[in-house]
Amino acid sequence: MAGVAKEVVAGLSSVVLGYEYEERLIVSALLANGHVLLEGVPGIAKTTLVRGLSRLLGLGEDVVFELGGVGFRGMSRIQFTPDLMPSDVTGSLVYNPATRDFEPRFGPVFAYVVLADEINRAVPRTQSALLQAMQERSVTIGGRTYPLEVRDRGKFFFVLATQNPVEQEGTYPLPEAQLDRFLMRIVMDYPSSLETEKEIYRLHMYRLTEPVEDLEPVVEPVWVVEAQDLIAREVKVGEGVLEYVTRLIRSTRPSIFHPVSKYFELGASPRAGVFLIRAAKAYAALKGSSEVEFSDVDAVLFPVLNHRLIPNFERLVELESEGERFLARYRLIREGIEYVKKSAAG
Numbered sequence: 445m446a447g448v449a450k451e452v453v454a455g456l457s458s459v460v461l462g463y464e465y466e467e468r469l470i471v472s473a474l475l476a477n478g479h480v481l482l483e484g485v486p487g488i489a490k491t492t493l494v495r496g497l498s499r500l501l502g503l504g505e506d507v508v509f510e511l512g513g514v515g516f517r518g519m520s521r522i523q524f525t526p527d528l529m530p531s532d533v534t535g536s537l538v539y540n541p542a543t544r545d546f547e548p549r550f551g552p553v554f555a556y557v558v559l560a561d562e563i564n565r566a567v568p569r570t571q572s573a574l575l576q577a578m579q580e581r582s583v584t585i586g587g588r589t590y591p592l593e594v595r596d597r598g599k600f601f602f603v604l605a606t607q608n609p610v611e612q613e614g615t616y617p618l619p620e621a622q623l624d625r626f627l628m629r630i631v632m633d634y635p636s637s638l639e640t641e642k643e644i645y646r647l648h649m650y651r652l653t654e655p656v657e658d659l660e661p662v663v664e665p666v667w668v669v670e671a672q673d674l675i676a677r678e679v680k681v682g683e684g685v686l687e688y689v690t691r692l693i694r695s696t697r698p699s700i701f702h703p704v705s706k707y708f709e710l711g712a713s714p715r716a717g718v719f720l721i722r723a724a725k726a727y728a729a730l731k732g733s734s735e736v737e738f739s740d741v742d743a744v745l746f747p748v749l750n751h752r753l754i755p756n757f758e759r760l761v762e763l764e765s766e767g768e769r770f771l772a773r774y775r776l777i778r779e780g781i782e783y784v785k786k787s788a789a790g
């Protein structure tokens with residue numbers, strides 16, 4: 445299991461350079477059966493990451509799997525725009541003159557991997573259609589409900605949505621309450637060093653096509669469901685780690701741990717704790733270990749918690765007036781999480 449997972453990460457990092465941590469997180473989210481919100485400025489290979497992941501799993505955009513009368517695409521991409529309708533995401537009934545009957549037309553959400561690009565540009569009604577499908581893992585068309593996940597047939601359902609945090613004009617930021625449909629919110633920054641950035645240019649220097657197009661599958665799609673089940677069942681969480689996670693979650697709550705109100709208005713829910721453990725297990729499995737260590741929890745802590753915490757409003761305004769608007773939010777939450785980490789460990 446870990447061998448294949450490592451190959452997937454290695455494949456990703458051969459085409460998207462300098463983001464191995466983020467790549468590990470994305471694969472961990474997949475193996476924890478969660479969805480991902482990827483935030484970052486344009487042009488840092490967000491789309492390339494998703495295309496790469498799909499290809500490595502044998503799920504290209506051109507592959508279709510027939511399951512129970514529904515054709516599921518390997519991967520589909522939905523560009524969210526202000527005029528996108530809910531039925532453009534999920535599907536609708538269409539009239540077929542030949543049979544004189546209505547038939548379902550399955551939308552792009554009928555896929556293994558769904559890339560929801562720039563999700564914050566669609567109107568809330570359309571966003572909700574996707575978020576509901578993610579939550580329920582099924583879609584209703586014309587009164588009939590179709591599953592998007594069929595575990596005993598190896599059909600998983602993984603959504604990766606992207607959002608540009610800088611450009612807020614004419615967008616509809618996802619409401620806080622809906623953000624927790626995503627197991628992780630991964631914040632991607634520019635390449636970290638000059639050396640890494642140079643490597644990126646070297647990779648593209650003598651070619652016009654995308655390196656991601658050369659990626660070959662390393663495994664069958666059915667592997668994902670098997671690996672998910674294996675991790676859920678087999679990766680151990682010791683008493684010490686369980687205690688640590690519980691302390692972490694509880695110390696994000698100002699009502700329980702007053703000093704944290706410097707950072708947060710509202711802390712994490714028990715659901716956040718359940719997800720934190722799930723993500724840490726997948727992250728541990730990816731390294732090849734069969735038991736979660738404290739460092740696995742720490743590695744997934746920010747991505748699992750950052751979008752579930754409501755920052756202290758006054759501190760946020762203060763920080764925003766000092767510098768870049770969207771960075772202030774990440775910074776305050778990051779500082780808060782660091783603070784919580786220290787208190788939970790001590």
Ligand SMILES: Nc1ncnc2c1ncn2[C@@H]1O[C@H](COP(=O)(O)OP(=O)(O)OP(=O)(O)O)[C@@H](O)[C@H]1O
Binds near residue numbers: 463487490
């Ligand atoms: N770290 C990287 N390693 C390799 N290639 C990269 C990297 N960053 C960017 N690129 C290249 O830059 C181009 C832009 O990538 P991509 O379209 O995936 O970005 P994006 O983040 O999805 O942008 P947008 O927000 O505009 O959709 C691609 O050709 C990609 O291969």
Ligand SMILES: [Mg+2]
Binds near residue numbers: 490
């Ligand atoms: Mg893109």
